[in-house]
Amino acid sequence: MPAASGTQYRLHRAGPQGEVRATVTELAAGLRELTVGGRTLVQSFGEDVVAPMGCGMVLVPWPNRVRDARWTLDGEPQQLDVTEAATGNASHGLLRNTGYRAGDHTDHAVTLLASVFPQHGYPFRLDTSVAYTLDDDGLRVTHTIVNRSSRPAPVAVGAHPYLALGDVPTSDLTVTVAADTWFETDEQRIPVASRPVDGTPYDLRSGARVGDLSIDVGLGSVQQVDGAIRHRLTAPDGDTVELWADDDFRFVQVYTPKNFPSADGPTQAVAIEPMTAPADALNSGTGLRWLDPDERWSLSWGIRLTRV
Template sequence: MLESVPTATGRTIPLEAHGARAEIGTVAAVLRSLTVAGVAVTEPVSADAPPPLGCGIVLVPWANRVRDARWTLDGVEQRLDITEPARANAIHGLLRNTEYTVLDRSEEAVTLGALIPPQHGWPFLLDTRVRYELRPDGLTVTHGVVNHGDRRAPWAVGAHPYLRVGDTPIEDLVLTAHAGTWFEADERKNPVGEHPVDGTGNDLRAGVRVGDLDLDTAFGDVVPREGVAARLTAPDGATVDLIQDDRWGHLQVFTPRNFPRPDGVGLAVAIEPMSAPPDALNSGRGLHWLSPGESTERTWGIRYTPAR
């Protein structure tokens, strides 16, 4: 049942079925934890503080950044609120601090919804939802949206899970990502070019040890193999997969060394599904333009496979 006392991550919704367990917070529809057969496959988020470094939150109606918090719609400049003051950008959409409403709930699944009303730099009315559903090997996440406004509206979506494989040290995991391009960024983390990964340190297709990576990098041309966009592999062969279909097309890999845990800060790895690249409101790439009354969905997931 829903906790009666709200916390920094909203009210906690526990899910448990098929040997898997998750906790969802209603603020930012945050994925607070996920375990499969008792094995932690995401970094846990405390209920008592905002998710560190965006851990587990939903990113909508855009993922990543909007340069200078400005974009142009039908020849008219739109000015969003600056939500990344250090870099003067708008970051990770408009629902990062919003309380979602529980629309549907069972032991194994929950659907949360939140309205994105017209506001600074955003003259649209979108109704969004996200559904978390446990599976025996992990979790399926479905994002949906309906345009309730009277004009076409752009939409993109992402999520910010930090993945792990149980207690295996993060630096010893091998990351494989099936991406063909990477986005060069300036000092404010805004894209300035897209390049093939071939022959570069950003080619993760054959697998690279996470301890050897220092990334806050967007990738494009993501073509999943049998649904797997990216994989973490432990030395014993256990894996955690990021599942995407071809409609996503992009992901972000972030390997901060300052991720906070109860025993101190350390290395973590975020592997973030994105339906559009950074600064998509300006480039137009990957945006889904919704006509009035139109709806659409995107689905991704996390899958754990134990060592054989």
């Protein structure tokens, strides 16, 4: 039977910490597997299932939610398709159910391509690509978007990896995120205010044990650490998996479900979702980028393993 997520692009290369391997899916250009020296760096899922809880997906041309699937363009109301029935919102962009086509493909890299066509609530044409390239210690992901419309198009980018660190239970890992603000949300999970993280469960700047958290929160004012945006999961022995990102990714969603479906049953997981804009950016304009006709935007993030 064909895989539920389509063609599986299996990448490999030698590295100083052992072989680096990844599996990328045709559906949603998703990251399904990543290991360094046999050590797992992301939550995986089987070929025979649809990615659970958005696992590994690319989120374009917006991440997170749009209130009531509505926004306004040049004074004209726009009605997107509702893709989150429980809230009535449009969620995670327009490519999450799209099969990408293959571009360049080598043993250690693959570029996947997909177009956003004019449609309900989004009257723009975008050409997009996602390039996955293995490094010595992990993976680099580069998104490129070109506006093929005759007028400026609003765009934001996100990704939805769930990080892991080998056999260490996720609940025992410490998550560290250098973000100074959090977004208070309403019953539709749409931001209504941005507030300082000080004194809240969302202050992850000094680290917090994942098992002690029960959060699904958007964070903003993400700060650079040692010249780059860096989010980290650290094991008790000091080994670390790091999600790094370009300066474009000034927002992040942190989600700590305790019921992530694994082969062994529900388990604790942690999603660290780099985003260029928070939820409802099409309405608020926060973090939204307007690409001129034929303008190209490229930006990168990645995952790496550091051992003590």
